[in-house]
Amino acid sequence: MTDLDLSTPPVAAERTWRAPDVFWPSLSAATARLDPPLGVLHLPALRHNAHDMLRRAGGKPIRVASKSVRVRSVLDAVLALPGYAGVLAYTLPEALWLAEGDAEHPPIGDVVVGYPTADRAAIARLARSPELAARVTLMVDSLAHLDLIDAVVPPGQRETVRLCLELDSSWLAPVLGHVGVYRSPIHSVASARELAEAIAKRPGFALVGMMGYEAQIAGQGDNPPGKPAWGATLRWMQKNSRDELLSRRGEAVAAVRRVADLEFVNGGGTGSLEFTSSDPSVTEIAAGSGLFGGHLFDTYRAFHPAPAASFALSVVRRPNPETATLLGGGWIASGPPGPDRMPSLEWPTGLSMVGREMAGEVQTPVTGAAASVLRIGDRVWLRHTKSGELSEHLDGFHLVDTVDGRARVVGEVATYRGDGRVFL
Known part of the structure; x- marks a missing residue:
């Protein structure tokens, strides 16, 4: 190390x-x-990127997306910087490894799994450990995810499992149709509130967070080389998507907060730090790719x-x-x-x-x-x-x-x- x-x-x-x-x-x-x-x-480039991301986040904490790093020492070093807090992991086994720590790396006390899990062995480890259950939060967008957890370890035989509800942040455009990635089925304010209410009635769970990843904004460069017309189309799409999401996400978060005492609302990505920071309904931003600076970002105008x-x-x-x-x-x-x-x-x-x-x-x-x-x-x-x-x-x-x-x-x-x- x-x-x-x-x-x-x-x-x-x-x-x-x-x-x-x-x-x-x-x-x-x-x-x-x-x-x-x-x-x-x-290292000078890594230090530059880490501090520039904080500048772009405008004071909102950044949860480090571990999928975009996959180097434990770098995760530790970034989390030591004021302004970075917690990790967005990509699998539950990874989250448990990060939360446990070892002789060389301290345990990370706040890990949200960015994707739902069907790993029964990992669910059992989480559910039977007071320490891990307190540090790790699972992503859900369906009651079927809760049913799977209950089938592995029933509520009366486990620790309370922390949950994060994922809101679909894609844009249903009038002409283009679905623009974004296919993640959560929870798109409307009503469906978010309905799932939150159903979670609140289930023993053994605690709804502590919400998340929405606007991939069509954060993950899409708006200045593709040699394609000015396509670049203009992308910028038009992203502006309209931002406007729609700002309204819908705010309403959805407000509706879920009437049901659960949320600890965090996560959004964004490296490519949309400024926009996500401006959303008053979001309390933290997920980002990680900007630390290493893959050439994907060569097609962005803003940074x-x-x-x-x-x-x-x-x-x-x-x-x-x-x-x-x-x-x-x-x-x-x-x-x-x-x-x-x-x-x-x-x-x-x-x-x-x-x-x-x-x-x-x-x-x-x-x-x-x-x-x-x-x-x-x-x-x-x-x-x-x-x-x-x-x-x-x-x-x-x-x-x-x-x-x-x-x-x-x-x-x-x-x-x-x-x-x-x-x-x-």
Whole structure:
């Protein structure tokens, strides 16, 4: 374990990512004795992103979305910053691991599971532990979720289970139809109130929170390169969706508060920190992707995270004078298949993937002016589309910081994978 201190924003001289011809060669020099594939966390960039997210949140606390990090030491370091509070986990087994703590990491006392669970063994562990039941909150959007929990451990034989009701934050547009992600069936104010009332009547449960993730706003870049008309359409959609959600979410939260004494109302994401902060019905914002700064955010107009997380691959072949082949590279992001789900080639500049191969699991050919001068053993720097998904391909990240004016490796932190944890 390496202790991380993110308390101080980087000084101007450390913001080298603003000069790519300085930033990427400095990473190559700092990691010259390490063999790719390797992942790097640039600490000045990580500190910048952590503090910039707090600025954008406008004073509302940020609950860290662990799916977008998957590095326990980074979660601990971010939670040590005033303004960050609690974790939004993605599975119940992960939440229990975070809430238990271990010799190297303190237990996290407030973990909300962002998705409903059907993991019976994990439910049983939660329900029979006073400590875990007090620290972990389960997501529900249906009485069927309560029925499953009751079937695993009946109310009289367990601790009270904390629940969070998820409100569907998608937009039912007049012409476009459903815009957003398919998550909760609870869309209307009436359905939210009805489910809250039904939960209140069930023994063994406590409704303590509400959540709504506006994916069509937070997770959709509004400035796609080379597509001005589509960008204008996206901005129109997002404005109308914001207006609709601001009204409906406020009414739904008020209706549920008349039934239950809510401890929190969660919303948002890295891409919508400003909007979600402006919603008076929301008490906290979920965000995490902006910490590592995947290249997904290169298509947003309102903010530009620093490239805190990146990875390097080695050139292992020269099939012809115009082409260099990298070992590995098929680290494809989840979501609709397309070029924007592939890693971005960052350095050297001027590289592109081959249309018929693109990023392959074992090899990735690259072409372009820079490819002609790459030699066997040279490295190429890439960024993942998402943020936390990169952690699934690495046992750990090398930490690079500025020491005596130069980028140097100062430590290493394990990913979930490096800790022997795979939750999905």
